[in-house]
Amino acid sequence: MTDSQTIAETHEELIKGDQTFHSVTDAISRISEQKTPKLWYLAFSIAFSFLLLLLGSIGYLIYKGTGIWGLNIPAGWGWAIINFVWWVGIGHAGTLISAILYLFRQEWRTSINRFAEAMTIFAVMCALVFPAIHVGRVWVLYWVFPIPNQMSMWPNFRSPLLWDVFAVGTYFTVSLLFWYVGLIPDLATLRDRAKSRIRKMVYGIFSLGWRGSNKQWKHYELSYLILAGLSTPLVLSVHSVVSFDFAVSVIPGWHTTIFPPYFVAGAIFSGFAMVMTLAIIARKIYSLEDFITIKHLERMNIIMLVTSLMVGYAYATEFFVAWYSGNMYEAFTLMNRALGPYSWGYWIMIICNVAVPQIFWFKKLRRNVPVMFVASILINVGMWFERFVIVITSLAQDYLPSSWDYYTPTFWDVAIYLGTFGLFFTLFLLFLRWLPMIATSEIKGVLPQARVEH
Amino acid sequence: MNSQSIKIHGMIAEFEGPQQLLHAAEQVRDNGFIRFDCHSPFPIHGMDEAMGEKRSPLGWIVGIMGLLGGGGALLLQWWTSAVDYPLVISGKPFFSLPAFIPVTFELTILLAAFGAVFGMFALNKMPQWFHPLFFSDRFAKVTDDGFFVSIEAEDPQFDPEKNRQFLESIGATYTEVLEEKIEEEPAEKSGH
Numbered sequence: 176m177t178d179s180q181t182i183a184e185t186h187e188e189l190i191k192g193d194q195t196f197h198s199v200t201d202a203i204s205r206i207s208e209q210k211t212p213k214l215w216y217l218a219f220s221i222a223f224s225f226l227l228l229l230l231g232s233i234g235y236l237i238y239k240g241t242g243i244w245g246l247n248i249p250a251g252w253g254w255a256i257i258n259f260v261w262w263v264g265i266g267h268a269g270t271l272i273s274a275i276l277y278l279f280r281q282e283w284r285t286s287i288n289r290f291a292e293a294m295t296i297f298a299v300m301c302a303l304v305f306p307a308i309h310v311g312r313v314w315v316l317y318w319v320f321p322i323p324n325q326m327s328m329w330p331n332f333r334s335p336l337l338w339d340v341f342a343v344g345t346y347f348t349v350s351l352l353f354w355y356v357g358l359i360p361d362l363a364t365l366r367d368r369a370k371s372r373i374r375k376m377v378y379g380i381f382s383l384g385w386r387g388s389n390k391q392w393k394h395y396e397l398s399y400l401i402l403a404g405l406s407t408p409l410v411l412s413v414h415s416v417v418s419f420d421f422a423v424s425v426i427p428g429w430h431t432t433i434f435p436p437y438f439v440a441g442a443i444f445s446g447f448a449m450v451m452t453l454a455i456i457a458r459k460i461y462s463l464e465d466f467i468t469i470k471h472l473e474r475m476n477i478i479m480l481v482t483s484l485m486v487g488y489a490y491a492t493e494f495f496v497a498w499y500s501g502n503m504y505e506a507f508t509l510m511n512r513a514l515g516p517y518s519w520g521y522w523i524m525i526i527c528n529v530a531v532p533q534i535f536w537f538k539k540l541r542r543n544v545p546v547m548f549v550a551s552i553l554i555n556v557g558m559w560f561e562r563f564v565i566v567i568t569s570l571a572q573d574y575l576p577s578s579w580d581y582y583t584p585t586f587w588d589v590a591i592y593l594g595t596f597g598l599f600f601t602l603f604l605l606f607l608r609w610l611p612m613i614a615t616s617e618i619k620g621v622l623p624q625a626r627v628e629h
Numbered sequence: 630m631n632s633q634s635i636k637i638h639g640m641i642a643e644f645e646g647p648q649q650l651l652h653a654a655e656q657v658r659d660n661g662f663i664r665f666d667c668h669s670p671f672p673i674h675g676m677d678e679a680m681g682e683k684r685s686p687l688g689w690i691v692g693i694m695g696l697l698g699g700g701g702a703l704l705l706q707w708w709t710s711a712v713d714y715p716l717v718i719s720g721k722p723f724f725s726l727p728a729f730i731p732v733t734f735e736l737t738i739l740l741a742a743f744g745a746v747f748g749m750f751a752l753n754k755m756p757q758w759f760h761p762l763f764f765s766d767r768f769a770k771v772t773d774d775g776f777f778v779s780i781e782a783e784d785p786q787f788d789p790e791k792n793r794q795f796l797e798s799i800g801a802t803y804t805e806v807l808e809e810k811i812e813e814e815p816a817e818k819s820g821h
Binding site for chain 1: 671
C-alpha cells in the first residue's frame with residue numbers, strides 16, 4: 176500500500192459521504208443561511224432567560240455585597256471560585272484541540288476545532304465573571320491592572336491572584352485572536368455566498384478582504400502555526416497558574432506540588448466532556464453526521480479515558496503524599512474529604528471522574544452516542560465536585576477546630592452559577608446561528624482530492 | 630454626455646483543481662511572470678515553491694514582539710515593586726524574580742501573539758476591503774471551489790490576448806480580463 180492510499184483511507188473515515196469542495200462549503204455555510212430551526216428559538220429563549228437571571232443576580236450582588244452568598248469565615252471562598260476554576264478548565268479542551276492536536280498534525284481535529292474554540296472563549300468569559308464580582312467592590316476592579324493612579328500604588332506582582340489576571344486575560348485574548356484568524360477564510364466564504372446587502376457588508380467587513388491568494392495563505396499559515404505554538408505552553412500555564420491560587424497558600428490539602436499538572440489534566444478532562452456534550456447536540460440538530468463522525472467521538476472518548484486515569488492517579492497521589500509527608504493536618508484534611516461532612520461530594524467526584532469513564536475501555540460503549548452523552552454530563556458534574564471538594568473541605572475545617580464551620584450555598588450562589596450557563600449558551604447559540612461552526616477551508620484541505628503530487 | 634474609459638487591472642484564469650493550479654503556477658513562474666498570484670479555497674502544499682515565493686518573515690516579527698513582551702514585563706515588575714513603591718511582602722526581596730516569572734511568561738506570549746496576528750495582517754495588507762479581483766463575479770468561487778491564477782497589469786509581460794492563449798495552453802478552463810469602467814462625469818454637472 177502506498178502512502179497516498181493510506182492517507183486517502185484515513186480521510187474516508189474522517190469525512191463521510193462523497194464530498195466535493197462545493198458540497199462541504201454548502202453543507203456548512205447553509206446552516207447560517209437557511210431558516211433558523213424552531214428548536215433554536217426555543218433553546219435561545221431558555222438560554223437568554225438564564226442570562227437575564229445572571230444579570231439580575233449580579234445587579235443585586237453589587238447593590239447588596241458578597242454577603243448574599245453563603246460565604247462565611249473560615250470558608251471565604253465558595254461557589255464563585257469553584258465555578259471560576261470549573262469554567263476555565265472547560266475552556267482548556269478547546270485550545271488542546273485547536274493548538275496541540277494541530278501541532279501533532281491530528282487531522283481529525285478539523286471537524287471539531289471551530290466550535291471547541293468557540294466553547295473555550297465563551298467558557299473563559301463565564302469564568303471571568305466570577306473573580307470580577309468576587310472582589311466585592313467591582314467599581315475598582317481596574318486596580319488589578321498596573322495603571323498609574325492617584326494613590327501611586329501598584330498591584331502586588333508576587334500574588335498568585337494577580338498572576339491569574341495576567342494568565343486568564345492573556346488566555347482569553349489569545350484564544351479570541353486564534354479563533355478569529357481561523358475564521359477569516361470561512362467568513363470570506365459567507366461573504367461570497369451572501370445574497371442580502373447587509374450580510375455582504377457584515378461578513379465583508381469581518382473577512383478583511385480575504386481573497387484566498389497564496390501570498391496571503393503563506394503568511395496566514397505561518398501565523399496559524401505560530402499561534403498554535405504559542406497557545407500550547409499558554410494553555411498549560413493557565414491552569415497551572417490557577418492552581419497556584421491554591422498551591423502557593425499554606426492551607427492543608429492545597430499546599431502541594433502536584434497541583435499544576437493535576438489541574439491541567441482535570442481541565443482537559445472536563446473540557447473534552449463539554450466538547451462532547453455540545454458536539455452531540457450540534458451534530459444531531461444540524462445533521463452533521465458526515466463531518467463529526469463516530470470516529471471523532473470515539474477519539475475524544477479515548478482522550479477522556481486517558482485524562483480520567485491521570486486525574487484518578489492524582490487523587491491517589493494526594494493521599495499518598497498526605498500520609499508520607501507525616502503532616503498531621505494534611506492527613507486529617509484528606510481523611511476528612513473522604514469520610515468527613517462533605518464526603519458525599521467526594522464520592523460523587525470519584526464515581527463521576529474515575530469510575531464512569533472506565534466504560535470507555537469497551538469499544539462498543541465508546542462508539543455509543545447516548546452512552547457517551549450521559550457520561551460526558553456526569554464527568555462535568557464530577558469535575559465541578561472536584562473543585563467543590565478542594566475549595567470547601569480545606570477551608571471549612573483547617574487548623575483550629577474552634578473556627579470550623581459548615582458551608583452552605585444560598586439562592587444567589589445557585590442563581591449566578593445557573594446564570595453563567597445562560598451566558599454560555601446564549602453566546603454559543605448565536606455562534607451556531609451566524610458563524611460557520613466547522614472550519615470549512617480546513618475540511619477542504621483534508622479531503623482526498625486536495626492532495627497534490629509534486 | 631458621459632465619457633467612459635476602461636482601465637485594465639489584470640486578468641484571471643480558472644483551473645480545474647489544486648493539482649492543475651500547482652502545475653500552472655510552475656509554468657507561469659518559468660515563463661518569467663513576476664506580478665502573479667494563485668488563489669485557492671485552502672492552502673495548497675508546495676505552492677510557495679511552485680510560485681517561487683520566499684519564506685514569510687513573520688517569525689522575526691513574532692520573536693521581536695515576544696522579547697519586547699518578556700523584557701517589558703520584567704522591567705514593569707522591577708520598576709513598580711523595587712523602585713517606584715517598594716513594599717516588603719512576606720519578607721521577599723523587592724526584586725523577587727521567581728515570583729515575577731508567571732507574569733513575564735504571560736506577557737511574552739501575549740505580545741508574541743499580537744505579533745503573529747497583526748504582523749500577518751500587515752504583511753497581507755489586511756484589511757483591504759476592495760481589490761480589483763472583486764470586479765470578477767466568477768472570482769467569488771475562490772472561497773468555495775474555484776482555483777485561479779491572477780496576473781496583474783503591472784507585470785512587464787502583461788498582454789491580455791497573449792496571456793490568455795498561454796494560460797489556456799497550460800490548462801485554464803476560463804479566463805477573464807479585469808476591467809474597470811471609469812465613468813467621467815460631464816464638466817457642467819460636476820458643479821453641483
